[in-house]
Each structure stands twice: as structure tokens, then as C-alpha cells.
Amino acid sequence: MSDIKSLNLTELQEEICTLGEKSFRARQIYEWMHKKLCESFSEMTNLSQSFREKLSGSFELTTLKMVCVQTSQIDGTKKFLFELPDKNSIESVWMRYKHGNSVCISSQVGCRMGCRFCASTIDGMVRCLSASEMLDQVYAIQRITRERVSNVVVMGSGEPLDNYDNVLKFIHLLSDENGLHISQRNITVSTCGLVPEIRRLANEKLQITLAVSLHASSNEKRRELMPIAKKYGLSELMEACRFYYEQTGRRLTFEYSLVGGVNDTAEDAAGLSRLLRGLHAHVNLIPVNPVKERSYTPSDKDTVQNFKNKLEKNGVNVTVRREMGRDIDGACGQLRRRYHENAESQ
Numbered sequence: 001m002s003d004i005k006s007l008n009l010t011e012l013q014e015e016i017c018t019l020g021e022k023s024f025r026a027r028q029i030y031e032w033m034h035k036k037l038c039e040s041f042s043e044m045t046n047l048s049q050s051f052r053e054k055l056s057g058s059f060e061l062t063t064l065k066m067v068c069v070q071t072s073q074i075d076g077t078k079k080f081l082f083e084l085p086d087k088n089s090i091e092s093v094w095m096r097y098k099h100g101n102s103v104c105i106s107s108q109v110g111c112r113m114g115c116r117f118c119a120s121t122i123d124g125m126v127r128c129l130s131a132s133e134m135l136d137q138v139y140a141i142q143r144i145t146r147e148r149v150s151n152v153v154v155m156g157s158g159e160p161l162d163n164y165d166n167v168l169k170f171i172h173l174l175s176d177e178n179g180l181h182i183s184q185r186n187i188t189v190s191t192c193g194l195v196p197e198i199r200r201l202a203n204e205k206l207q208i209t210l211a212v213s214l215h216a217s218s219n220e221k222r223r224e225l226m227p228i229a230k231k232y233g234l235s236e237l238m239e240a241c242r243f244y245y246e247q248t249g250r251r252l253t254f255e256y257s258l259v260g261g262v263n264d265t266a267e268d269a270a271g272l273s274r275l276l277r278g279l280h281a282h283v284n285l286i287p288v289n290p291v292k293e294r295s296y297t298p299s300d301k302d303t304v305q306n307f308k309n310k311l312e313k314n315g316v317n318v319t320v321r322r323e324m325g326r327d328i329d330g331a332c333g334q335l336r337r338r339y340h341e342n343a344e345s346q
């Protein structure tokens, strides 16, 4: 059965006409799904009973089941574990900032990129998420919290550019004026650095923010932390980033997780400054979140501060990311792993 929530309005209009119904019905259904965030055809009360039955016979309407939610006592961050229709589970996070509410979504079940410090990738990738399953995370959270979501970051489990077509559809649906209408400027997609896909994305001319996970300023160190660096070297990656900036006019964000004794020296900071010269980029420093399956530890406070100062001295725009939800398995993929471990040991 086809996945109705992943269709754009034009595609939905075609499908509805094929069913022998008037095309204005498509707009009504679209609004039920993407504006009123309803979860079943039976809620679409301005459609006749027989039409609703026809819809359930022809289309699947995806929804998520909330398995658990953890709320941080420190900052109110909520981490959700959702079950997908095929029983796989994914994590999403809700964070409240001064400028609005932000949701961090997963783009795949698991991940196949293999970054050494990340919990999402430990058991590899199970499957990609559809556009509707990415929307469902935002919609479910907005319904549960009863507060408008104003920012969305695709920074949960998975590599979004390894699920390119669905992520692109997701961005278009999420920013569509007939849906939640979240501005593309408030959508961030984070990638470990898939060079051909960064170039392809640059040509879509979107207004989203692209975040690139760098984590090292030399090929040697980057290869140790991120296997993808063996496929694409830093010069190739930075060239693709420059191309993205030229094509879209959007400044990039670079993520740099500070790992104690691994990538946090003054030399590393100098290397990073050189790499970013002329890019007008923004750097987010994040002390690595320790994952119990991995031996990495975060850099200490002074080291983080020194690293930041060094970048600033070199004219790099930098912030130390506020750690949200550290008491609730904040790092990618940790909640899902812990939940499955507990389920298995029972």
C-alpha cells in the first residue's frame, strides 16, 4: 500500500483523482495529515464514511507508538523512544531554547557510517526511514508536548545523506505552507561528510543549514575517528563545503566533538582554523558524550576553553554546545540501545 503521508500535494491530487474523487479533497486530506496532525482516516470528519474506507483500503497512514519518554531534571529536554509500524524503534529529542522548541530526529534505524564514538552505529544500519516516518517524529512530539515546534535538526541516529531522496522529500513537506510550514532556515541537516551528496544538495538550492561533522583537522586523525574519512579526504570535503556555500549562500556549521587526548590540542585548534579559513563558518564544539561501549572520554573544561579561545583568536566563529539532557542518555542512539538491552535481559 502506498504511503500517503510521504506524497506532496500534487502527487496526492493525482492519486485522489485516480480514485475517482474530486481533487479539492486532496487538500483537505493533506491538511488533516500535515496541519492538524491526525493519526487515522477516521478523524477526517469532513470526508464521507465511504471515502474514508476507500482511503484506508488504498493507503497506509504511518503513525508512531510512544514506547517511553525521559525528561531531563536539569533542562527539561525530553527524549522519546518511538516504535515504527514494523516494530523497529527510533529515538527523537525535544529541546526548549529561548528562541523556540527544537526537535532532533532520526533519519535511519541504526547507521552504517561506523564513527568510533557514536552509539547509533554499533549494530549497523537496519533500514532508512521514509519521509512520513521522519515527519511523524515531529508531529508526534508537537501533539504530545502541545507546543509548536519551530526548529528541526536531522541529527539523531542515521546518516541523512545516506537516505537522500527521503530526507529531501521530508524537508519539502516540513517546510510546505500547507503543512507545519517550518521555515527551511530553521531546519538543519547534519552529515558525516558524504562528498557527492553534499554537492548534490548544494544544487537543490535549499535554505536549510548544513552541518558537517568534522571532529579532526588532519586526515590521519579523522580516519581514526570516522571511517568515512578513508573514502573522502579533507581537501575534497572542504571543497564540497565551499561549493555548498557558493551555491546556496548559506553558512555552514561544523561540528567538532572534543575527545580527551585525541583531537583537543592547540595544534588541532590551529589546524581547524586553517581548514576553515575564508569559509565564514560556525563551529560547534561538543565535549564527547561518553558511550559505555566505547573508551573515549570528554576533554576537560580548561582544554575545551583553551581550544575555543584559540579558534576565536584565529577569527573563527565558535560556540561550545550547551549539553542538553546529559542525565537522560543524551547522545545519539544511547536510549534505544539501553532499552533493547533491558528488554533482552528480562
Ligand code: SAH
Pocket: 113, 115, 117, 118, 119, 154, 155, 156, 157, 158, 159, 160, 190, 191, 192, 193, 211, 212, 213, 214, 255, 257, 286, 287, 288, 289, 290, 291, 331, 332
Ligand atoms: N550522521 C550525521 C548525523 C547524526 S550524528 C552526522 O554524522 O553528522 C549528530 C552529531 O553527533 C554528529 O556530529 C556526530 O558525530 C555527533 N556524535 C555522535 N555520537 C556522539 C557522542 N557520543 N558524543 C558527541 N558527539 C557525538
